[in-house]
Amino acid sequence: MLIILPEIKFTVNEICACDIISIMKSFSNLEIARLLNNVAGAYTIKNEGKYRFQILAYKKAADTIESSSKEVKDLLSQDQLDRLPGVGPSIRAHLLELFEKGKVKHFDEILGALSPAIFPLLDVPSFGPKKAFRIVDAFGLKDPKDVIDKIYKLAKENKISPLDGFGEKSQADIITAIEEYRVGKTKSARMVLPLAQDIADDILEYLKKEKETIEAYPLGSLRRKKPTIGDVDIAITSKNPSKVLEHFVNYPHKDRIIEKGEITASIVLSGNKQVDLMVLSPEQIGSLLQHFTGSKEHNVKLREYAIKKGYSLSEKGIKLKNGKLKKFSDEKEFYKFLGLPWIQPEIRENRGEIEAALKDKLPKLVEIDDIKGDFHIHSDYPLDSSHDYGKDSMQTMIDKAISLNYDYIGFSEHNPSIGNHDENEIYQILVKRNNKIEQLKKSNKNIRIVNLLEVDILTSGKLALSDKCLELLDMAIVSIHSSFKTEREKMTKRILSGLSHPKAKIFAHPTGRLINQRNGYDADWDKIFKYIKEKNKALEINAWPTRLDLRDDLVFSARESGCKFVIDTDSHAVTHMDNMKYGVSVAKRGWCEKKDIINTFSYTELTKWIQG
DNA sequence: GCCGTTTTCGGCCCGACTGTTTTCAGTCG
Numbered sequence: 255m256l257i258i259l260p261e262i263k264f265t266v267n268e269i270c271a272c273d274i275i276s277i278m279k280s281f282s283n284l285e286i287a288r289l290l291n292n293v294a295g296a297y298t299i300k301n302e303g304k305y306r307f308q309i310l311a312y313k314k315a316a317d318t319i320e321s322s323s324k325e326v327k328d329l330l331s332q333d334q335l336d337r338l339p340g341v342g343p344s345i346r347a348h349l350l351e352l353f354e355k356g357k358v359k360h361f362d363e364i365l366g367a368l369s370p371a372i373f374p375l376l377d378v379p380s381f382g383p384k385k386a387f388r389i390v391d392a393f394g395l396k397d398p399k400d401v402i403d404k405i406y407k408l409a410k411e412n413k414i415s416p417l418d419g420f421g422e423k424s425q426a427d428i429i430t431a432i433e434e435y436r437v438g439k440t441k442s443a444r445m446v447l448p449l450a451q452d453i454a455d456d457i458l459e460y461l462k463k464e465k466e467t468i469e470a471y472p473l474g475s476l477r478r479k480k481p482t483i484g485d486v487d488i489a490i491t492s493k494n495p496s497k498v499l500e501h502f503v504n505y506p507h508k509d510r511i512i513e514k515g516e517i518t519a520s521i522v523l524s525g526n527k528q529v530d531l532m533v534l535s536p537e538q539i540g541s542l543l544q545h546f547t548g549s550k551e552h553n554v555k556l557r558e559y560a561i562k563k564g565y566s567l568s569e570k571g572i573k574l575k576n577g578k579l580k581k582f583s584d585e586k587e588f589y590k591f592l593g594l595p596w597i598q599p600e601i602r603e604n605r606g607e608i609e610a611a612l613k614d615k616l617p618k619l620v621e622i623d624d625i626k627g628d629f630h631i632h633s634d635y636p637l638d639s640s641h642d643y644g645k646d647s648m649q650t651m652i653d654k655a656i657s658l659n660y661d662y663i664g665f666s667e668h669n670p671s672i673g674n675h676d677e678n679e680i681y682q683i684l685v686k687r688n689n690k691i692e693q694l695k696k697s698n699k700n701i702r703i704v705n706l707l708e709v710d711i712l713t714s715g716k717l718a719l720s721d722k723c724l725e726l727l728d729m730a731i732v733s734i735h736s737s738f739k740t741e742r743e744k745m746t747k748r749i750l751s752g753l754s755h756p757k758a759k760i761f762a763h764p765t766g767r768l769i770n771q772r773n774g775y776d777a778d779w780d781k782i783f784k785y786i787k788e789k790n791k792a793l794e795i796n797a798w799p800t801r802l803d804l805r806d807d808l809v810f811s812a813r814e815s816g817c818k819f820v821i822d823t824d825s826h827a828v829t830h831m832d833n834m835k836y837g838v839s840v841a842k843r844g845w846c847e848k849k850d851i852i853n854t855f856s857y858t859e860l861t862k863w864i865q866g
Numbered sequence: 867g868c869c870g871t872t873t874t875c876g877g878c879c880c881g882a883c884t885g886t887t888t889t890c891a892g893t894c895g
Contacts (some may be wrong), residue, residue: 307878312867342868383894421886474895485895513894515883520894530895532882545880550895557879562872568880612871 261468279325279356286349287320289361292373295383296364299372302384314340317551323779323807327353339604371401373841376720377440378402380431391605406432430510439526443484445664446769446837448799450476450483453527457488457505462773466494466502468536473546477599479839481802482769485528486521495533502531538570540582544589545569551604559608560592590755600842605810608685619842622835624854629664629706630657630731630762630822631831635690638675638682639668641708641735645827648690652698661857664704665691666731669718676718684726700858704728704864713737715751717758724757729864731794731822734775742776748787749777759864760820761786763796763803771800779808783815790866792852795821796842797837798830809844 267538274713277466287823294312296420297305318340319326329335332355335346348358350409368387375386393408395401407428409413449789454472461470467490471477474487492498503511512520512528520530534542546569566573569823571581572591594611598619601607610616629798631651632644644651648665655663672682688705695703705728709719713736717724724730732752740748753761764782767774793812795802801824804812809819821837823830841851848854852863 278893305867310878340868344867380893384892419886419891424885487895513883518882520883546895548895550879553895554879559871561877561879566880572883609871672886861878 267430280422281351281352282729283319283322283326286326286352288320288462289352290316290345291376293361293364295376295386296374298383299368299387300364311340311342312345315345322813328521360498361569369396370398371395372596374398374401375405377442378431378435379439379441388473389414390416402432402435402522421819434522436524437526437663439522439528443526444482444770445484445527446799447476447479447481447483447839448487448800450527453487453523453529454486456507457486457502457529460505461488461490461498461502462518464498466492467501469539471543474530474548475542477547478549478602479600479843481799481806481835481840485530486533487530487546489542490531490533491542492533493535498533503818505529511556515850532569532648533829534569537581540584540586540588541567541571542569543585544582547599547602552602552607555604555787556592557750563591563592578713598842600839603843603847605845617847618846620838620846620848620851620854622838624848624851625660625821625834625838626855626857627662627664627704627860628823628825628834629658629701629704629760629820629853630666630708630796630824631663631739632667632708632824632826633665635687637665637667637670637687639670640673641668642826643667644825648694649698650828651831652694652701652703654831656698656701658831658834660701662704662860663704664728666704666708667707669707669709672718677723679721681723681726682725686724704860706731706760708733709758711752712749713740713748714720715748715753717752721755724755727757729759730755730757731760731762734766738766738772738775740775742778745775746778746781749782753782753785753789753791758791760794760822761793762794762822763798763801764793765803765805765808767801767803767805769800769802776802779811780815783812783817786812786818787816790818790863792818792820795819795834795840796824797821797840798824798836799833799836800835802840804840804844805838806843809840809846813844813846813850817850818852819846819850822853 290312294309294316297309322338326335326349329337330349335341335349348360351358369390371390372386375381376383381628389405390401395404409428410427413421414420414428421425454476458472460472461467471489473489474485475483476486495517499514503514503519505521507523508521509524510520510522517534518532520528522528532542532546560567564575571579573579589596593859595614596614597607597611597616607616633642633648633651634646637646652663659763670683691703693706707727708731711732711734712718717732752758755787793804795809819841821834821841823833823837825831852860855863
């Protein structure tokens with residue numbers, strides 16, 4: 255299939271052969287990131303010293319592309335690839351060639367000089383390019399498909415330890431690493447936020463039992479509230495690090511100790527969850543919090559900025575021009591010393607927060623206490639829906655909403671099945687439900703009740719309820735629950751069509767992704783965001799821990815496009831209503847302020863928005 | 867190979883830990 259892309263804009267003197275491209279092949283961001291990482295690995299093997307900065311550059315480009323909310327394919331076709339930080343003219347040209355020809359001459363030359371068996375090893379913990387090369391080379395391994403199995407066998411047969419630079423211990427480590435890799439501990443495997451939080455809570459409680467522990471903090475991506483967490487990072491202040499570390503590595507639920515030094519240690523728990531600990535004195539906790547919270551990209555950027563001021567940053571503190579180390583017992587003071595306001599952990603992702611801090615233009619992020627209601631609640635009210643019901647009664651969920659200090663609650667069960675009922679039957683079901691809601695309004699004067707339903711957007715783009723039925727509601731949450739594999743343009747059209755109904759105000763779990771299970775469907779998000787803004791509708795930030803949908807990177811761009819959001823729990827039981835905090839974290843990570851979130855509005859403002 | 871709040875040339879984050887080593891290489895975050 256040959257697609258000539260029409261959207262490229264250029265002036266006459268900018269035309270060159272590479273500007274007019276025809277995309278023949280398709281590659282996902284993950285595939286491209288892997289390819290660039292392989293190139294970095296190949297350069298490392300070839301001559302790490304000589305190619306030091308190319309290696310850095312390729313790794314950075316790979317990281318950026320892997321975490322980009324936009325597909326490289328799309329950016330390329332709109333000639334916007336240079337919007338990705340770390341992708342410059344050279345890598346851009348290589349990617350153009352990749353999409354045009356399916357391969358890149360320059361990459362083939364670099365990668366072709368090495369055995370392809372090296373690269374699968376790069377996803378196995380403890381393997382880097384050098385170690386992978388040395389083993390693959392020593393045994394002449396060629397096949398990427400079975401290289402891991404072969405190396406495992408060689409290690410078991412004691413054939414690795416005689417190699418130069420290897421020994422008994424490193425051979426045993428290889429066996430452990432491959433066994434763990436086989437049951438899912440890859441460099442890219444990640445756990446969902448609540449699980450990581452539970453693990454951290456248990457360990458923190460255990461660590462606090464040691465008398466030498468002064469304070470304990472969960473850090474890393476857990477503190478930044480990323481939707482998925484790789485390792486659980488914890489920082490401790492103590493005057494006696496060795497005592498604390500000893501206590502830590504004796505944690506009853508540990509499987510094994512990965513490492514234990516003077517100030518850090520790492521253990522693996524059952525289920526292959528890794529926990530890293532760092533211990534410093536209380537007068538250094540400010541720099542330790544900063545360092546261990548990350549992200550890596552934020553820290554690198556901050557350190558580059560500090561170098562220009564003549565400082566060198568580390569977890570120990572700030573090294574001044576005279577070589578002396580200045581210590582910080584407070585994280586705010588650490589940032590202040592650099593001439594910056596404190597930056598909330600959720601936005602430390604190098605998405606412009608350091609630049610914004612320099613100009614004193616950081617957003618005032620929305621907080622959980624700003625939330626005044628929840629619209630996406632499934633009660634046990636029987637609607638004869640084709641989807642799932644909630645477990646608890648409307649009244650139980652109202653009581654919970656009151657205990658959360660909400661001003662309003664919205665019920666949004668799935669629409670009645672259109673397969674089992676004709677239009678009139680559905681209408682009667684909904685009239686009956688309306689009566690129930692009216693009764694509840696009368697008996698619950700201290701909270702407002704909003705009458706919604708979650709209505710399917712059918713493959714035709716029509717809603718699964720007639721206009722007459724929709725008229726019975728205050729507003730509708732609309733969402734996709736079928737035909738996820740629909741191609742992009744058709745899906746975009748379907749979504750916009752569903753949203754075009756005046757009652758359709760909220761687009762629920764917009765991408766349809768399930769973390770670690772499915773990617774969600776493809777759609778033209780720029781187009782959808784533009785429509786949402788123009789028609790004064792809202793995107794849902796679904797707080798369900800394996801959804802967290804809209805994703806934070808898309809929240810970021812939707813907000814920049816001027817969209818509004820609602821944060822909903824999608825609760826199917828009263829306990830789920832406590833998940834609101836996860837949705838708020840996503841909103842914060844997308845730089846949302848209170849004004850961006852509809853369910854921070856007063857009931858009066860809300861009513862105006864519903865009608866507007 | 868990328869990039870600009872000293873720079874379009876000359877820089878490029880910082881440290882901990884392990885294993886196999888007599889001073890360092892590799893991996894990790």
